[in-house]
Amino acid sequence: MALSRLQTGKRFGRKAQMNSFQFFDVILFGLLAGFIAFRLYTVLGRRTGHERTRNDELRMPDGASLNPKPPAKDNVVTLPDRSPPAGAGAAVQGPLARALMDIKLADRSFDTERFLSGARAAYEMVVTAFARGERDTLRPLLSDDVFHTFERAIKQREAKKERVEFTFLSLKSARVASAEVKDQTAEISVSFESEVMHAGYDSSGVLIEGDAKTPHQVTEVWTFARNLRSNDPNWILVSTDSGN
Numbered sequence: 001m002a003l004s005r006l007q008t009g010k011r012f013g014r015k016a017q018m019n020s021f022q023f024f025d026v027i028l029f030g031l032l033a034g035f036i037a038f039r040l041y042t043v044l045g046r047r048t049g050h051e052r053t054r055n056d057e058l059r060m061p062d063g064a065s066l067n068p069k070p071p072a073k074d075n076v077v078t079l080p081d082r083s084p085p086a087g088a089g090a091a092v093q094g095p096l097a098r099a100l101m102d103i104k105l106a107d108r109s110f111d112t113e114r115f116l117s118g119a120r121a122a123y124e125m126v127v128t129a130f131a132r133g134e135r136d137t138l139r140p141l142l143s144d145d146v147f148h149t150f151e152r153a154i155k156q157r158e159a160k161k162e163r164v165e166f167t168f169l170s171l172k173s174a175r176v177a178s179a180e181v182k183d184q185t186a187e188i189s190v191s192f193e194s195e196v197m198h199a200g201y202d203s204s205g206v207l208i209e210g211d212a213k214t215p216h217q218v219t220e221v222w223t224f225a226r227n228l229r230s231n232d233p234n235w236i237l238v239s240t241d242s243g244n
Contacts, residue, residue: 099179103186106228112176115235119190119224120174126237131166131198133158143238161203165212169195177221181228187238189223 104110122141129137133154139147157164172193179188199212210216220242224235 096176096179099181100176100188102181103179103188103228106181106184106186107226109233115188116174116176116190119222120171120192122237123174123192123194123222124168124171127194127196128166128168130154131164133164141237143236146237146239162208163201163205165197165199165201167197167212169197169215172217184229185225185227187223187225188235189221191221192219194218 100110100112126138126141129141130150130153135151135154138150142150172195174190174192177189177191179186181187194217195215196218197212197215198210199207200209202208220240222237223239223241225238226232226235
């Protein structure tokens with residue numbers, strides 16, 4: 001599942017039954033080509049939210065709160081921490097380092113490793129929720145454009161009575177691929193490498209995509225955005241794209 005770029009959307013309003021994440025609350029914001037059953041990668045390929053054709057692999061669809069303050073009422077969904085996978089602590093240099101420093105100067109509480117920790121948790125949460133068709137979970141995690149794209153895919157899958165089996169096995173790596181600040185809006189793209197198992201079935205139970213017993217390697221890039229002038233500490237997942 002994957003993303004390119006989109007506009008930041010509304011923050012969430014759903015309580016999550018998870019432990020409070022000490023470092024920051026992650027909000028993020030799929031997929032589909034051919035069989036809308038579960039090709040999240042295809043759906044989130046554009047900032048406009050329109051589909052674009054990709055390969056047959058299942059892809060999975062940023063936002064992370066960087067302020068370590070307690071959530072306010074119902075507008076933040078907290079996610080559990082994830083231990084850092086390989087590549088999480090690689091030194092950042094050059095233009096990327098300067099861009100991250102610009103974000104740090106605008107938001108003193110920003111920390112790259114804490115951001116990545118939240119992004120990892122959000123990644124698993126979103127791709128799993130999409131496969132299960134859990135709109136209530138997705139709504140607070142996605143920008144408006146991305147959510148509507150996800151929802152269309154889910155509705156088409158339901159209309160065809162198609163079924164998806166999906167298992168998130170592991171997240172191999174997560175690293176910051178790019179970052180920029182433009183018009184007081186920060187965007188950070190994270191490259192994810194994960195291992196999943198997925199299979200899609202039609203209304204008769206016939207396998208139409210994937211293999212429920214064979215692990216698949218997935219590489220994709222998610223872009224997270226936040227208005228640095230806003231008091232809202234949450235980052236929004238605004239796009240996904242293939243990492244190829």
